[in-house]
Amino acid sequence: MDQLEVATQETKSPWGAPVLAPSPCSLADVMSEELARQLDEEGNTFPDCPDSDLKLTCTSEAETSSDLILAQMLQMEFDREFDTQLRREEKKFNGDSKVSISFENYRMVHPYEDSDSSEDEVDWQDTRHDPYRADKPTTTPKKGFVGKGKNITTKHDEEVCGRKNTARMDNFAPEVQVGDGLGMDLKLSNQVYNALKRHCQSEQRRSARLHEKKEHSTAEHAVDPKTRLLMYKMVNAGILETINGCISTGKESVVFHANGGSFEEKIVPEECVLKVFKTTLNEFKNRDKYIKDDYRFRDRFSKLNPRKIIRLWAEKEMHNLTRIKKAGIPCPDVIILKKHILVMSFIGQDHVPAPKLKEAILSSEDMKKAYYQVLNMMQRLYQDCNLVHADLSEYNMLWHDGQVWFIDVSQSIEPTHPHGLEFLFRDCRNVATFFQKAGVAEALNIFDLFNTVSGLQINSDNEADFLAQIEALEKRNEDHVQKPGKKIFNATCDGSPPQLNTDDDD
Helix, strand or coil, X not given: CHHHHHHHHCCCCCCCCCCCCCCCCCHHHHCCHHHHHHHHHHHCCCCCCCCCCCCCCCCCCCCCCCHHHHHHHHHHHHHHHHHHHHHHHHHHHHCCCCCCCXXXXXXXXXXXXXXXXXXXXXXCCCHHHCCCCCCCCCCCCCCCEECCHHHCEECCCHHHHHHHHHHHHHHCCCCCCCCCCCCCCCCCCHHHHHXXXXXXXXXXXXXXXXXXXXXXXXXXXXXXXHHHHHHHHHHHCCCEEEEEEEEEECCCEEEEEEEEXXXXXXXXXXXXXXXEECCCCHHHCCCHHHCCCXXXXXXXXXXXXXXXXXXXXXXXHHHHHHHHHHCCCXXXXXXXXXXXXXXXXXXXXXXXXXXXXXXCCCCHHHHHHHHHHHHHHHHHHHHCCCCECCCCCCCCEEEECCEEEECCXXXXXXXXXXXXXXXXXXXXXXXXXXXXXXXXXXXXXXXXXXXXXXXXXXXXXXXXXXXXXXHHHHHHCCCCCCCCCCCEEXXXXXXXXXXXXXXXXX
């Protein structure tokens, strides 16, 4: 029986290794100090230390019982965190600057060894080991040639010059995209390189001009920074409450609507307009004839640069409006002039500007009334104000409160101007043509209107002959402001037909 039990316990495993049943141990054996000491010694048994030069391939998830490997893994993890923080500091320090400073020398893990870093995180700041750096072109020595005899190569060699020209393209402006020719033996001829160089220089000059024009010019519906600053100063000074927006644009100015404030105990209207003269010079190239021969500004005109002429133009309109207002002719009131910004009263109501005479819808009676008012105003402008509008048309006359208003008098001149009568004839032609097309039967023709306004007696029904006599008169007499002639209309303010005075002058 005992042999059978032993046979049963020693049953052979099919794999050849005998399976031994664990021997039971008592509680006293488990609690013995000797057994505890034995287990402690088995746990403190370490394998041999690996070679320090061994490359670590373990990851943080791998299990190991070696303190050396654990220390190296912890150090590697610390170095990676340090490099990550260093990258953040480098990015924060450089910002958007075109010139960046690299912290590469302070890194603990080289990009080649940092297996966890992605390609996007690697910053090739160290150009000493940049594999994409272009090789410098071979240059000839100072003496101008290399080699001897048949193998001599001078500085004028086609291949050498071609490589030099290709390398010089790196000196072009940053906005010029020259491409990437690394690894390619590019050779540019002198003709091609010089053409590219001239093109780049012209583009740089054009870009500079566009930038200057953008910064220093008043655009179609906007203003340049200096003009905007002047407008802000007016608001801060209390002259204006608010500036609402653009209500009109012209070839020489932009008009803004504003709410008035107060200025040096002077009452500012509730609604004002800011006439901002454009600081671009394109529209003023053909307008010097209106100001250079005006004796009021003749001396100052020759001493000013083109930009200051624009301020002079604004000053000219201010003086003309003041003179017209004193004569009782309806026109905007001048409030203040700041450089090339003229603040005037607003002709209209509730932010709605008065319509131009061209756009106004008038009955036949109102159109007839408007004609007599214009005729009266032209006569008073010439005789009382000693001015010629020089740009009078249905586009520069407003209809408001049953009355015609004159605007845009910056180009107005005195009759003593060498071309004053010619400008007056042009105004008469515009006025006569408009009212005749509008159906006003009482409208005078061009020649009678000119003689009525000026008081001259020029007899001709041909426009060419009439202009020839005007030019001859201007040449004969510099001071052509003459006494009124036979056809003189007495001034009336109620819109009724003026009375014709046919008495001869003494």
